[in-house]
Amino acid sequence: MQTPSVIIVLVALCLASFFFGRKRSETLALREGGYSSLHSLPKHYGYMAAAWAAIPALLILLVFTVSEDRYIQDAVIAQLPGAIQTLPAEQLGLYYNQVLGFAQGGIDGQELDETQLSAARYYQQLASQFSMVKAAGVFLAALIGCLLVLKGIHTRLRARNHVESIIQWVLFGCSFIAVVTTLGIVLSVLFEAIRFFQVIPLTDFLFGLEWSPQMAIRADQVAASGSFGFVPLLVGTLLISAVAMVIAVPVGLMSAIYLSEYATRRFRAITKPVLEILAGVPTVVYGFFAALTVAPFIRNLGESVGLSVASESALAAGIVMGIMIIPFVMSLSDDIINAVPDSLREASLGMGATLNETIRKVLLPAALPGIVGGILLAVSRAIGETMIVVMAAGLSAKLTANPLEAVTTITVQIVTLLVGDQEFDSPKTMAAFALGLVLFFVTLLLNVIALYVVRRYREQYE
Amino acid sequence: MSNPSSPDNTSLIRSSLKKRYARERRFKLYGLLAVLTGFMFLFVLLADIVIKGTPAFTQHFIQVTIDLDPDALGVAPGASAEELQAANFGGAIKRGLREMFPDVTSRKDKRALYRMISIGAEYDLRDLLLEQPELLGQKKEIWLRAHSEAGSYLKGQVDTELAEEDRKVKNNLIGWLDRLEAQGKTESRFNVAFFTSGDSREPELAGIKAALYGSFFTLMVTFCLAFPIGVLAAVYLEEFAPRNRLTDLIEININNLAAVPSIVFGLLGLAVFINFFEMPRSAPLVGGIVLSLMTLPTIIITSRAAIQAVPPSIRQAALGVGASQLQTVFHHVLPVAMPGILTGSIIGMAQALGESAPLLMIGMVAFIMDVPGGVSDPSTVLPVQIFLWADSPERGFMEKTSAAIMVLMGFLILMNAVAIYLRRRFETH
Numbered sequence: 001m002q003t004p005s006v007i008i009v010l011v012a013l014c015l016a017s018f019f020f021g022r023k024r025s026e027t028l029a030l031r032e033g034g035y036s037s038l039h040s041l042p043k044h045y046g047y048m049a050a051a052w053a054a055i056p057a058l059l060i061l062l063v064f065t066v067s068e069d070r071y072i073q074d075a076v077i078a079q080l081p082g083a084i085q086t087l088p089a090e091q092l093g094l095y096y097n098q099v100l101g102f103a104q105g106g107i108d109g110q111e112l113d114e115t116q117l118s119a120a121r122y123y124q125q126l127a128s129q130f131s132m133v134k135a136a137g138v139f140l141a142a143l144i145g146c147l148l149v150l151k152g153i154h155t156r157l158r159a160r161n162h163v164e165s166i167i168q169w170v171l172f173g174c175s176f177i178a179v180v181t182t183l184g185i186v187l188s189v190l191f192e193a194i195r196f197f198q199v200i201p202l203t204d205f206l207f208g209l210e211w212s213p214q215m216a217i218r219a220d221q222v223a224a225s226g227s228f229g230f231v232p233l234l235v236g237t238l239l240i241s242a243v244a245m246v247i248a249v250p251v252g253l254m255s256a257i258y259l260s261e262y263a264t265r266r267f268r269a270i271t272k273p274v275l276e277i278l279a280g281v282p283t284v285v286y287g288f289f290a291a292l293t294v295a296p297f298i299r300n301l302g303e304s305v306g307l308s309v310a311s312e313s314a315l316a317a318g319i320v321m322g323i324m325i326i327p328f329v330m331s332l333s334d335d336i337i338n339a340v341p342d343s344l345r346e347a348s349l350g351m352g353a354t355l356n357e358t359i360r361k362v363l364l365p366a367a368l369p370g371i372v373g374g375i376l377l378a379v380s381r382a383i384g385e386t387m388i389v390v391m392a393a394g395l396s397a398k399l400t401a402n403p404l405e406a407v408t409t410i411t412v413q414i415v416t417l418l419v420g421d422q423e424f425d426s427p428k429t430m431a432a433f434a435l436g437l438v439l440f441f442v443t444l445l446l447n448v449i450a451l452y453v454v455r456r457y458r459e460q461y462e
Numbered sequence: 463m464s465n466p467s468s469p470d471n472t473s474l475i476r477s478s479l480k481k482r483y484a485r486e487r488r489f490k491l492y493g494l495l496a497v498l499t500g501f502m503f504l505f506v507l508l509a510d511i512v513i514k515g516t517p518a519f520t521q522h523f524i525q526v527t528i529d530l531d532p533d534a535l536g537v538a539p540g541a542s543a544e545e546l547q548a549a550n551f552g553g554a555i556k557r558g559l560r561e562m563f564p565d566v567t568s569r570k571d572k573r574a575l576y577r578m579i580s581i582g583a584e585y586d587l588r589d590l591l592l593e594q595p596e597l598l599g600q601k602k603e604i605w606l607r608a609h610s611e612a613g614s615y616l617k618g619q620v621d622t623e624l625a626e627e628d629r630k631v632k633n634n635l636i637g638w639l640d641r642l643e644a645q646g647k648t649e650s651r652f653n654v655a656f657f658t659s660g661d662s663r664e665p666e667l668a669g670i671k672a673a674l675y676g677s678f679f680t681l682m683v684t685f686c687l688a689f690p691i692g693v694l695a696a697v698y699l700e701e702f703a704p705r706n707r708l709t710d711l712i713e714i715n716i717n718n719l720a721a722v723p724s725i726v727f728g729l730l731g732l733a734v735f736i737n738f739f740e741m742p743r744s745a746p747l748v749g750g751i752v753l754s755l756m757t758l759p760t761i762i763i764t765s766r767a768a769i770q771a772v773p774p775s776i777r778q779a780a781l782g783v784g785a786s787q788l789q790t791v792f793h794h795v796l797p798v799a800m801p802g803i804l805t806g807s808i809i810g811m812a813q814a815l816g817e818s819a820p821l822l823m824i825g826m827v828a829f830i831m832d833v834p835g836g837v838s839d840p841s842t843v844l845p846v847q848i849f850l851w852a853d854s855p856e857r858g859f860m861e862k863t864s865a866a867i868m869v870l871m872g873f874l875i876l877m878n879a880v881a882i883y884l885r886r887r888f889e890t891h
Contacts, residue, residue, distance in 0.1 A: 283818070
């Protein structure tokens with residue numbers, strides 16, 4: 001039986017368990033003098049029976065589904081002739097995939113030899129046996145679970161509490177997914193990155209000044225290994241982020257000051273949502289805007305004053321990234337400025353300071369730690385931003401601080417290394433995971449520092 | 463009591479007042495300028511896209527007299543549908559064009575002439591004949607789709623001032639098109655194909671239907687996973703979680719995940735779902751799972767805020783009449799918090815709809831012509847389609863890209879409008 005049909009039968013079994021459970025509790029209740037003699041409502045007994053039918057059965061189904069492919073693969077390979085079994089892992093994988101494709105009806109058998117055909121038949125036989133066992137195991141578990149509950153039902157059984165504790169565990173499981181996700185991210189990038197660092201030494205990666213991940217196709221080719229120096233990527237990333245900050249911080253901060261201190265309520269009510277549209281625009285749209293409008297504009301502008309500007313200049317990508325981050329800086333600074341106690345503001349105004357003196361000499365110094373925290377969050381945004389730089393920044397890693405030249409970033413390299421066909425074990429793909437690891441930890445560090453600074457700042461005025 | 467310096471101070475302050483007020487006005491002006499700069503950026507961005515994208519919603523057709531003679535098409539009179547499938551429609555179109563312009567004789571010019579009509583036109587002609595078999599043997603004036611280059615001239619996008627070798631549309635093509643236009647044999651129509659076909663190598667044939675379906679399936683998977691898990695997690699953290707280290711760990715993780723760059727989720731998807739669990743590449747299923755992990759923090763954080771905002775009196779009343787904690791939450795608290803939760807979820811879904819970086823990682827960048835039929839078919843999504851088109855050098859694709867952006871932004875505005883509507887209703891309660 002296939003997994004979907006197993007699940008359908010299992011759902012039917014659970015429904016049946018629910019009705020039996022409810023019926024059984026009702027029968028017991030009537031025998032002992034009415035529903036009031038039951039601890040819980042009849043439906044709770046039904047839920048309990050259904051839950052006990054479903055949970056063990058689902059666990060068994062999970063175990064079988066996960067182990068199915070590997071078990072069958074090992075068994076099929078084990079009965080292949082010895083000469084084939086000793087093939088290198090890649091060729092054996094290819095060989096087995098042909099068998100698999102034929103057995104599942106994906107390819108026709110004309111290109112396969114006799115051993116493969118018999119292996120395919122063996123595969124089909126094994127697979128059908130395995131799914132029989134799987135279905136039997138699942139149904140048996142469901143039946144046993146259900147029967148145990150049915151047998152255990154008596155009027156004082158605290159079925160509701162039981163069901164509710166199961167549901168609480170489910171709730172806990174849902175929130176624990178966040179931890180599992182983080183763990184998954186760390187493990188998946190770390191695992192590949194460690195394999196990468198076995199090939200390329202960590203110091204070469206961290207301090208190398210050249211990045212050209214083109215690996216040779218043949219081992220005897222000149223320059224057989226690419227160079228994986230991370231410094232040019234870091235410089236490029238920081239350059240573009242710096243340009244973005246030069247745009248986003250003054251505009252965002254001044255807008256926030258104007259809107260919270262000077263603007264009328266109505267002006268603020270209209271302006272803020274409109275500016276926040278900028279935050280809702282998908283990044284791919286910004287990328288298109290940067291690559292096809294801003295970059296040519298800047299190049300023409302540069303040429304008209306006699307500067308040579310690369311067509312994929314860091315300036316174009318940075319400016320557009322800055323536009324994207326404006327609302328982010330604005331709403332963070334707005335929150336921070338509003339958190340400054342009114343007493344400070346009133347004291348300064350009461351002494352006869354003008355509003356701008358109050359803002360510059362009292363509000364901003366008081367809000368400075370919070371604003372710095374907000375800017376750090378914005379920087380982490382800029383470093384992790386992908387689509388704008390993929391579309392508007394360059395591919396070649398150049399070590400330069402000139403924003404008119406083309407530079408590349410960490411995210412651009414991750415995308416170029418991983419998009420398209422590639423074998424999974426080459427240093428090129430593993431390099432992408434190493435970059436991912438760096439990216440994850442740099443942004444994590446920035447966020448942790450920023451959140452800590454902002455929290456300390458808030459606590460100061462609470 | 464007299465203070466000798468006091469009149470001095472006053473005059474000092476008075477004399478500086480003008481300067482201080484000027485500075486005040488300047489500062490206010492800077493603030494206003496910053497706000498206006500933000501507005502200007504938004505305006506330029508939107509105007510740029512609308513101006514570039516609007517032409518893509520129309521398409522030019524050229525009227526060609528075509529002889530649907532069975533002999534010339536290479537089929538027998540009264541041919542069956544199957545025979546018609548294989549008929550030589552391309553030849554019929556070329557003959558029609560030659561008859562319209564008998565003065566075109568050289569091979570090179572003829573080839574240029576044929577390029578006036580889209581290669582998709584043969585299939586349109588075939589479909590027309592399959593629909594109305596009685597046309598076979600007749601000579602008829604038929605509107606055919608123009609090639610994207612001819613179309614761009616007819617839309618007035620070609621700068622004829624430019625030297626001939628610098629532009630793709632050559633003088634002979636311009637001459638023919640001008641003649642056709644004078645005869646009233648060109649027509650601009652609403653570009654239906656843009657919404658009813660998948661991707662194509664030819665700009666005039668490319669459409670967003672496949673990408674729209676891909677986006678729809680991906681978002682369905684995302685919603686089905688992220689919404690229940692997010693809401694249940696929020697319920698747990700707000701109503702049941704004990705104050706201990708484990709709960710702190712979960713909260714820290716949620717806050718950090720909200721700030722992890724989206725591309726890192728793509729790496730997770732590639733390493734875990736595709737390489738370890740061997741799920742299909744390019745499938746909305748994997749894309750949806752990755753996006754749901756990415757939107758979970760948003761949904762959890764906004765749902766928690768909505769649950770917090772439910773007045774404690776509702777909880778106390780339910781508990782007071784004997785409801786269990788779980789019944790209180792699911793029967794009384796959640797329904798009140800639902801509009802707020804939905805608002806947050808819609809905003810999370812809008813984020814997921816516009817996201818493309820993690821999907822590049824899991825192979826949703828394939829060239830997809832066919833509309834996907836389910837969550838495990840190879841597909842692409844609207845933002846990735848925009849990314850792919852933006853990379854194409856043809857001018858025709860640039861306007862397609864902008865038009866696809868307009869459609870995407872339309873959906874986002876719609877989703878946000880629904881979210882704002884829900885929030886308004888929620889606030890009045």
